[in-house]
Amino acid sequence: MSATLHTFGRGGIHPHTHKSLTAGSPITAVPPPPEVWLPLSQHIGEPAVPCVQKNDLVKRGQKVAEAAGNGVPIHATISGKVRPLDKRPHPTLVSAPSIVITGDGAMTEIEWNEDPAWRELPHDEMIARIREAGIVGLGGAAFPTWRKLSLPPDVKVDTLVINGAECEPYLTSDYRTMLEQPQAVVDGAFAMARLVGVKRIRVGIEADKRAVIAPLEAAARAVERDGIRLGVDVCRVRYPQGAEKQLVESLTGRRVPPRALPTAVGVVVQNVATAVAVVDALRWRRPLLDRVVTVTGDGVPEPRNLRVPIGTLLAHLVQACGGLRDGVTRVVAGGPMMGRALPRLDLPVVKGLNGLVLLTGRGPLEDGYGPCIACTRCLEACPLGLEPDQVSLRVEAGRSLDSAPFGALDCYECGSCSYVCPSGRPLLQFMQVAKAALRRAEELRIAT
């Protein structure tokens, strides 16, 4: 174990983690949901194309929509009957065409046969199986995993980083996954390392997750070969430690340039839950059917880590945690820093949803905000060294286009600035407004 903790160079914040609510809660399966809504858009890229008709009977695991463009297919996550294609509420897209399946309660699943040669598959076959399984980045970004693993020929990488930092407050789904399925995490990591041709795997965790070190390292010793080595690096508990750029810097000392991908510095980053899904895809050709969701916050009486079929409605999850407490004011999809507040609970679990945080009481921005008092807390908190204060003043003055020198375009919206602002200013939103205005101006400039 390293004496000094890994961490990134500047900025960051230390919000209360609230992880003890669910850190000790083993992952449990929700009861079979009565129906699932499967939006055709659950990933970054083109929506999938339905390949089932209404009234079709489907088994769990059966493909219901084909991949289009760079996207991935969608699979039935419960057995039952397909209803007519319909527009349904979507947690991030407001509403989206969705395949609705009414469950028969049996959860009858297709039988998967193990491929004994799964560890030795050729590159293209691995990519095809990962894509066919519908896997996307399960840490929240939902970028198709096969795309991220298909490196252009001119890109040289030497390190695979497995992101187990889970720096968002409240969330423990990745922690529980590492603790309960260390072999699957390690197997997935080794498979992806072979896929991208690297010998070095670093699992990055925050210091409050040391319990996973021994299981992961033991699992790695059991499968280490071909000179591939896996090690666990302990990072400081510091938000946004799990942001790709920050984690890469913490573990390798390399800084990813603005608006570039980690591959620019020879690193591929994958989330722990994604690694588990990859093993299923390669070994059994089993698609991504369930995901782990941390349902937590003081808004539910029994916070839990739940294994949930994709498409299950959030109300079903809340019910499995004892129902809504009185006075719930915010329901956040994802963590409370970068997550999105939802207006309702009749929304489906999509592939990228790692947590559901139910909060009570008054939250930020409900009482308005004050002027900038130039306290410089946002400047100290920004992990990129941007100037949210200057951007916010210019946006307020109607001069968004003057905000480019202060870094609006480089912001990846971790929210640290808004978190620390003593005047409660929505600095992140000012950054977004400036970014949109600058991009629009750039498009106009190109067009004319």
Place this chain on the structure above:
Amino acid sequence: MSETTSPTPFVVAPGPHVHASESTTRIMWWVNAALAPASLWGVWVFGWPALAVAGSSIAGAIGGEWLAQRWLGRKPTIADGSAFCTGLLLALTLPPRLPWYAALLGGAFAILIGKSIFGGLGFNLFNPALIGRAFLMASFPLAMTAGWSAPRPWFGAPLDAVTTPTPLAVLREHGFPAALAAASAHGSPWMALLLGLRPGSIGEVSVVLVALGAAVLLARGIIGLAIPLSVLAGVALVTLPTGHVGLHLASGGLWLGAFFMATDYVTSPNTRGGQIVFGLVIGVLTGVIRLYGGYPEGICYAILLANALVPALNLWFRPRRVALVGSPS
């Protein structure tokens, strides 16, 4: 219970959905609390006149804030503690025997002209409390320079002596030994300087209590050390040739200015580099004014002059962009 419908709609606000506990109001009241020991000591040492000055100054500042926000149709923000803070800071720089109406006027001027006409909290160029003090220096020159009183009778010197020059004024006119003598008629003069048993403005007399308040703000992360240490370093640098660095550092409103006024967020630079330059400019100017200028004390004008540099310093010293720093490996 397995209720999954909420009687009230959920709040749909943009993230982040959690926030640090520090707020502008809390910061302001912490500053006020940190000033309390020095203020109470000043009132204790100088008696009722000092209390009248402090009360009038604070009342003037709050009244000014109320008036400005009424006239301009702004949301009233008196409870945020910033007007109180301006009034209190101003009072601490004033001589204890200043007429109460002058202090009232100074407080109102500080807020109205020092802050409100710039757009209120966050937009002023100059430290409002020091604008108030500069206004009083110009308007009540006699009361501002002769209103010093010796400590209260039970500490030795008679209150009826009414006016007695501050140690720095004595140093200026009569030299170092006389200044030490003026610092205290009883016991060790250095102890008198540190504890505040000597003539001076209401809040500046006890370096120890000002430092105690500053320590509270430092411990809570409300202020940093870059500005105050640079100010002290600047003063030490300029006064070194005189051989009286100790007296210069342990007297006057230096500590009050360095820790409570030069560190005002709005009127100080944003980055470490800018803050160091800003602090050094204040320290050097303070020393120069004390040694070669027309006043025995220079911190007030030094800070005001340095305030004018802040926009430029913020342009010259910018945070280092991680993206532009390059990769160490």
